[in-house]
Amino acid sequence: MFGWLTQKPKVQRTAIDLYGRVVAAARQPIFYRDLGVRDTTEGRFEMVALHLFLALEGFKAKTTPDNETRHTAITQSAIEAFVIDMDDCMREMGVGDLTVPKKVKRAAAGFYERAGAYRNALADINDASLVDVLKHYIDFAPTSESSPSTLAAYVRSTHAEVSHKTIDDIFTDTHLSTLFPMSPARSG
Numbered sequence: 001m002f003g004w005l006t007q008k009p010k011v012q013r014t015a016i017d018l019y020g021r022v023v024a025a026a027r028q029p030i031f032y033r034d035l036g037v038r039d040t041t042e043g044r045f046e047m048v049a050l051h052l053f054l055a056l057e058g059f060k061a062k063t064t065p066d067n068e069t070r071h072t073a074i075t076q077s078a079i080e081a082f083v084i085d086m087d088d089c090m091r092e093m094g095v096g097d098l099t100v101p102k103k104v105k106r107a108a109a110g111f112y113e114r115a116g117a118y119r120n121a122l123a124d125i126n127d128a129s130l131v132d133v134l135k136h137y138i139d140f141a142p143t144s145e146s147s148p149s150t151l152a153a154y155v156r157s158t159h160a161e162v163s164h165k166t167i168d169d170i171f172t173d174t175h176l177s178t179l180f181p182m183s184p185a186r187s188g
Helices: 002-026 031-032 041-061 068-092 100-123 129-138 147-162 168-171
Strands: none
Touching: 002 068, 002 100, 041 068, 041 100, 041 147, 068 100, 068 168, 100 129, 100 147, 129 147
16 A cells, blocks of 8 residues: 555665666776776766666666556666766865756756767667767777777677666676676677
């Protein structure tokens, strides 16, 4: 009778756990050290946005009428966790209280813009469009000419892998590798 009282906290815990896995994957040193993604606030934002897109887009592929409500709630809560994290990070960096909401709104809009671009690029079988989108959003060091191609291969293989999993598949195993199973070095 009162199941609805516990449903929202459970969804929020799942979404926060999911977002934690996204952030952990985005912070892997290989992206910054080996692939030349600049280790800046912007570079980290781009990697978090990319991994959040990969996770959420993968779940979208496994949505059925039976789990649609739950997947939608978890997706919305994960995006809320992203927005709260962006707000917290900006405040920690000393961004003025009056400008934080505007910048957070811009970051959220930026996520949706990137998600659309990544989705369109992944729909194209040609990796060149995905490489172009990655180059457009991610600032790579000039010495890493092959890095966008390596990252594109990682994105495509991770997208394919995550698209075969449900949220339940991922949360039955506590390892990050369950969500993001391949490192960029092995994908390229």
